[in-house]
Amino acid sequence: MQVDLHGGFGEKGRTSVALRSARSHILLDVGIKVGASGQEYYPVIGREVGTIEALFLSHAHEDHVGALSWLLAEGYCGPIFMTEETREEAPATLAHYADPAQLELFPFPSDRVELFKPGDTLTVGDLTIRTGRSGHVVGGVWFAVGNGEETIVYSADILPDSKVFVMDPLPSCDLLILDASYGADPVSGAARADEIAAWVTEHPKGCLLPTPLFGRSLELLAVMPRRFAIHASMRQALMIQIAAREALYPKAVERLKQQLAVAIDWHDGDPLPDCPLLADDGMGTAGPSATLIPHADASGYPVLLTGHLPASSPGDLLYRSGRASWIRMPTHPTLSGNLDVWQKAGEPQTLGHSCSPFMLEELGHHITSLRTDVRTGQSLTLLEGAIS
Template identity: 50%
Template sequence: MRIDLHGGFGEKGRTSVGIASGGKSILLDAGIKVGATGREYYPAIDDAAIAGLDAVFISHAHEDHIGGLAWLLSRGFHGRIFMTAETSAEAAAMLGQYGEREHMQAFAIAAQSAELFSAGDIIDLGGMSVSTGRSGHVAGGVWFAANDGMKSVVYTADVVPDSAVLAMDPIPHCDLLVLDASYGDDAVASNERIAAIRQWIAARPDGCLLPVPLSGKPLELMAILPERFAIHGSMREPVAAQIAAKGAFRAGVDAMLTERLTNALDWSEFDSLPDCPLMTFDGMGSAGPSVEAIGRAADQGYPILLTGHIPPNTPAAELFGTKRAEWIRLPTHPTRQGNVAIWEGAGRPATLGHSCSLTSLSALKQYLPALDDTARTGGHIEI
């Protein structure tokens, strides 16, 4: 079994993993790298390899996992496309923000034939099967386990083993584990970060801006925000669709989120910034209503809190660098302890880490001795 590292290794963004065995060749995710330009924006896979793919599996609709799908289609991919219904519902909007316009026609045609599955399904390709499970990262998000009958590889995509909102299924035993190493060796527990965010918001009773991705993190924040908060009006329908995802949540959480969304205030660019917490998308200020909201908030001295990854060459990075925005991480990836538990549960296999710098991987290796902290985009391994 050959594993090609097409993106996200030694870097954050353009996450993409190729697996070839049993006469089949598949791609797990096709992301883009926010802040990059030119060829580095897309996965490091050549046209011949693209044309030879039998299938592409998309774990969820965040830009660093799906943003290159339309580009892939424009480069000659004609295989099968697999994703959950929730990911499919969000795909066009995400690609509209991060994909190139000339590639969107190819996606519009291919999207009609995308094959939908649910977390827990096993897809048999003949010569290789792909098992799936809930990721705990977003509603409809999944991890993948590829098996050729002799060897197995688990690609976690983005997972959250300790989310208070979304459920994650256990990772099975495997020969190679490709972990979500987004946070490196960060060991600060979720409850500590949540307490810090609540305290930060409470100290700003006249309102604040919380830029977020359109899926996943809004649900986590809704669970911890004060009773009165606002969202950009265009978020209401997609967030409601996420809450409606069957089996995605911990017990009772979906009912609580439904009530909180019903009571949330609608905000638009034509309104004054509100005297309560305001969520807009996306989380980096590079697209969507956050472009306008971040600019206005910065100009007016309206507090801004960033809670996720801050890529270079983005409005969020510029604001944070000039101290016009603050940052407290709201965990939507595994902490160090979470990844150690995943690795132990998978049988302590050989391990790669994606979505993480080489320096941070080296720090994590102290706790995961089976981790290869030298793997980088463009490389490959065989098991």
């Protein structure tokens, strides 16, 4: 099989991978790169758009789905496979991250969506596409693509050791395209959660925690103290996620239901609360946090950032100026998680996505079959378990 690296290799953002067999050509994810502009904002696909037979979306975060309207504008006219949760969340992501003119001409194409459930197996031509829960977000999945001779696993975004979301084990494979977002970070998710809880305790007069609406919001909700607030616009989305029981651990469901029941609704224009406040999104580029972050900064209200900060995003600028704190709440694998995933997959040839070259080099010291030299725009061939 041929592997086309259209985005997310040697960089964070615009994640997109195409797989080609003798008779079929599919695309896995089509994201944007926050903080970039022009062509660097979109995947590197070009004229090949016309030969893609099917698009598979792993979940609705912007770096995996944000270029959907762009892809349609470039001429893609095939089916779009996704889970029901991704279908429900993707339009809001496009509203924030798609080019407005493109979105007006090419809105979310509901009539071309083909739904599947995590765990389903799909077929396109001579390719079989298995799916499984990712542990990253409700409705999020990984893909295992086989042509009868080789199997390629594209993890998309995963979290093997989440205490909230269930992740199905990745199958053994010939090539693993691994979520390397954190490189070789050795600190576990549990340890980071304890750090965040301690930071919140140290700011008893209130603080702002920007967070993505889907995924990390539940991880943070689970570690909030008894008294905390959420932006009122988040409540419905949080309720829907908590109701997706098949994606969550039973103990987490009960904890999250209790937490949401006592959360205080905060509305735009209200005084900043004297307790932790969760508001989306996590970078300050969209949603309520786009106005809340500068408001908190001007008011001397402490801000804790907990995820990826694209260069020059509002969150990044505030942190680099020393006016915000940052503690990662893992929603991707740390070193122990990725080692476990790689070993259980049979220690195959491995590529890392969503990671800078420097961090990829560090991870390569631990995952010995990891290719650290590949970059967006390259095409590789998998033949008899070897990539070239």
